[in-house]
Amino acid sequence: MTASTVFAEPVAPAAPRPGRRVRRRRENLAGYVFLSPWLLGLLGITAVPMLISLYLSFTDYSPLISLGDAEWVGLDNYRRMFTADQSYWHSVTVTITFALVAVPLKLAAALGVAMLLNRTMRGISVFRGLFYLPSLLGGSVALAIVWVSMFNRDGAFNSFLALFGIEGLPWVSDPDWALYTLILLAIWQFGAPMVIFLAGLKQVPVELYEAASVDGASAWRKFVHITLPMLSPVIFFNLVLETINGFQGFTSAFVLSNGTGGPVDSTLMYTLNLYIKGFSELEMGYASAMAWVFLIVIGAITVVLFTTGRFWVHYSDNEER
Amino acid sequence: MRLRLLILVIILAVVLYPLVWMVGTSLKSPQEIVSNIGLIPREFTPGNFAEGWSKFDVSFGRFFLNSALVSLLTVAGNTISCLLAAYALGRLRFRLRGVWFAVMIGTLLLPGHVLIIPQYILFRSLGWVGGDWPYLPLLVPAFLATEAFFVFLIVQFMRGIPRELDEAAVIDGASPYGIFRHVVLPLSRPALVTTAIFSFIWTWNDFFRQLVFLSELKDYTAPVALTLFIDSTSESAVGPMFAMSLLSLIPVFLFFVAFQRLLVEGINTSGLKG
Numbered sequence: 001m002t003a004s005t006v007f008a009e010p011v012a013p014a015a016p017r018p019g020r021r022v023r024r025r026r027e028n029l030a031g032y033v034f035l036s037p038w039l040l041g042l043l044g045i046t047a048v049p050m051l052i053s054l055y056l057s058f059t060d061y062s063p064l065i066s067l068g069d070a071e072w073v074g075l076d077n078y079r080r081m082f083t084a085d086q087s088y089w090h091s092v093t094v095t096i097t098f099a100l101v102a103v104p105l106k107l108a109a110a111l112g113v114a115m116l117l118n119r120t121m122r123g124i125s126v127f128r129g130l131f132y133l134p135s136l137l138g139g140s141v142a143l144a145i146v147w148v149s150m151f152n153r154d155g156a157f158n159s160f161l162a163l164f165g166i167e168g169l170p171w172v173s174d175p176d177w178a179l180y181t182l183i184l185l186a187i188w189q190f191g192a193p194m195v196i197f198l199a200g201l202k203q204v205p206v207e208l209y210e211a212a213s214v215d216g217a218s219a220w221r222k223f224v225h226i227t228l229p230m231l232s233p234v235i236f237f238n239l240v241l242e243t244i245n246g247f248q249g250f251t252s253a254f255v256l257s258n259g260t261g262g263p264v265d266s267t268l269m270y271t272l273n274l275y276i277k278g279f280s281e282l283e284m285g286y287a288s289a290m291a292w293v294f295l296i297v298i299g300a301i302t303v304v305l306f307t308t309g310r311f312w313v314h315y316s317d318n319e320e321r
Numbered sequence: 322m323r324l325r326l327l328i329l330v331i332i333l334a335v336v337l338y339p340l341v342w343m344v345g346t347s348l349k350s351p352q353e354i355v356s357n358i359g360l361i362p363r364e365f366t367p368g369n370f371a372e373g374w375s376k377f378d379v380s381f382g383r384f385f386l387n388s389a390l391v392s393l394l395t396v397a398g399n400t401i402s403c404l405l406a407a408y409a410l411g412r413l414r415f416r417l418r419g420v421w422f423a424v425m426i427g428t429l430l431l432p433g434h435v436l437i438i439p440q441y442i443l444f445r446s447l448g449w450v451g452g453d454w455p456y457l458p459l460l461v462p463a464f465l466a467t468e469a470f471f472v473f474l475i476v477q478f479m480r481g482i483p484r485e486l487d488e489a490a491v492i493d494g495a496s497p498y499g500i501f502r503h504v505v506l507p508l509s510r511p512a513l514v515t516t517a518i519f520s521f522i523w524t525w526n527d528f529f530r531q532l533v534f535l536s537e538l539k540d541y542t543a544p545v546a547l548t549l550f551i552d553s554t555s556e557s558a559v560g561p562m563f564a565m566s567l568l569s570l571i572p573v574f575l576f577f578v579a580f581q582r583l584l585v586e587g588i589n590t591s592g593l594k595g
Contacts, residue, residue, distance in 0.1 A: 023491070024414070026496060026497065027413055027414055027415060027497050028414075028415040028416055029415075030409075030413055030415070030496070030497035030498060031409045031413040031414070031415025031416075031418065031497075032409075032415060033409075034405045034406065034408050034409035034413065034497075034501070035405070035406055035409040035410070035415075035421065037402045037405055037406065037464065037465050037466050038402065038403075038405070038406035038409075038421075038425070038465065038466040038472065039421075040465050041402070041462060041465025041466050041467045042424065042428070042467075044443075044465070045436070045440065045461070045462045045465055045467045046428060046431070046436065046467060048439075048443070049436045049439035049440050049443060050435075050436065050439070052439035052442065052443070053435065053436065053438060053439040056438070056439065056442075063441070063442060063445065067442060067446070113329075113332060116325055116328060116329050116332075117329070119325065121326070125581075125582070127329060127333065128585060129577075129581045129585065130333055130336070130337065131332075131333065131336060132581075132584070132585060133337075133340075133574075133577060134336060134340075136522060136526075136573055136576075136577055136584070137340070137526075137570055137573060137574070139526050140525075140526040140528070140544060140569070140570065140573070141526075141528050141544040141545075141547045141548060141566075141569075142543075142544070142547055142565075142566035142567070142569045142570050143339075143566070143570070145547060145550070145551070145562060145563075145566050146339055146342075146343045146563065146566060147339065149346075149559065149563070150339060150342065154355055156338075156339075156342050156358065159358035160358075162358075188336065188339070195585050244430060244432070247432075248432050248433075248434060250434070250528070250529050251528045251529070254528070254532075254548075255548065255551060258548075258551045258552065259548075271432075271434045271529075274434060275434075275437075275529075275532075275533075278437070278438050278441075279441075279533060284438050284442070287438055288438050288439070291434065291435040291436075291437075291438060292435070294432065294434065294435060295431075295432065295435045298430070298432055299430075302430060
């Protein structure tokens, strides 16, 4: 895109030898040659669509008309979102509940199992692999289908409860419980953060624990004063990643509700709501406004996480970051 | 130590239960799905697979082929385009490199859902949605290195390749293209394999984009086709639905078996060495 203009610019005068100058110019050009597919993607697949989306968010637009005929409505979409649309706020609540419950529990499960695995013993890589398997499969439609069936009225979970004489509920069609079956599905995929925790635990110097043992520290104190601080960069990394993923949950909610967000909007995740507004109700202007608010909120959450991270994430000196 | 092992085994049993239950259920008859709560069917009913395979007007064989086509081409696109971008950003010195690198990092956290509507409008106006080449909306972004995660992963890997090799090649008169071909490309193979595997698994499992961009039954990929089962609510569909769900997980499972070590190390290198 800018290869020609950059190439035409005068070469930095610092270059002492002509051979070197030519080489730098060639490297400059080569840089843009190699970067060109990415630059094209950045422009056509990311930047321009973002601008279109920003424009659409101020219009009333359905895909049945051409882009030029979109009717400018100013801030109406945003006003409707914040003041008039009940289902919007509902979806915000659902999404926040999902992230606030699923992310901490998933990370706790990941850390717990990682600590259990952090011993030299035979078969550890088999355990590690099998715990990781759900992370590879869990995001699929197929697994969501299985999960929903498992928590049906006559699903495996209720059969299990029946063994103890407990009469189960139709969990997935109960508005109070449906979201929690999806949260459980998210927690089930704790393997990916677990693997990262496990790698982090291996970096903690054994001497620290030995010294603490000499001082008579309990296992709990060692966990709080050695493991958690030493692991804080990894906890932080997992927290950022899982939070951002948590806010974008779509597939399982779509499968459970057959694309409606039901029962009674209880699984109306933000992205599912966006999909319904944009592609079922064809209100693409409104859905674009939703997308921009989502982008800004995700950005804000990332900034907040990074800001608070300064207070509790400890980096040891010999690490790069 | 014994106790630790026991706890681990119990957790593992709970974690693996849904998968085992899925296999069992896919082999049960409709009556048994309701009556037999055990994992193992009393009577094996492989008929679920045949029934599920031809349940809809287009056979599941076609859906799986579509999924394979999309996934393999996406692998090719991601690997090639992200490699090129990573070589520029990780190894070459050129104007504005720092700016482009920062932009790439910025797009790492950009949620794909935000762009789906304008992309849909754009691709549709180009005649790509539901056209003769129904997979263009899924494939073109892959060939333009839009999956920043892989660019980042390869950049990180390339940074570990000693600079001295480049310098030696320069003395031998190699151009940036020569260095790419003869030094960086061969040494980057591990990162490319990781990229290929993850990109296959993610694309095979992906649902959102395929749901949005595929409009005709014959073009459906396996995940989109599986949702057709949810529409048909009858009890008798559970067995076939499970059978097809199970089949759709097999490629990912095989990848897991073959590349387990690489996958586990893949998330570590990309995650921690950043």
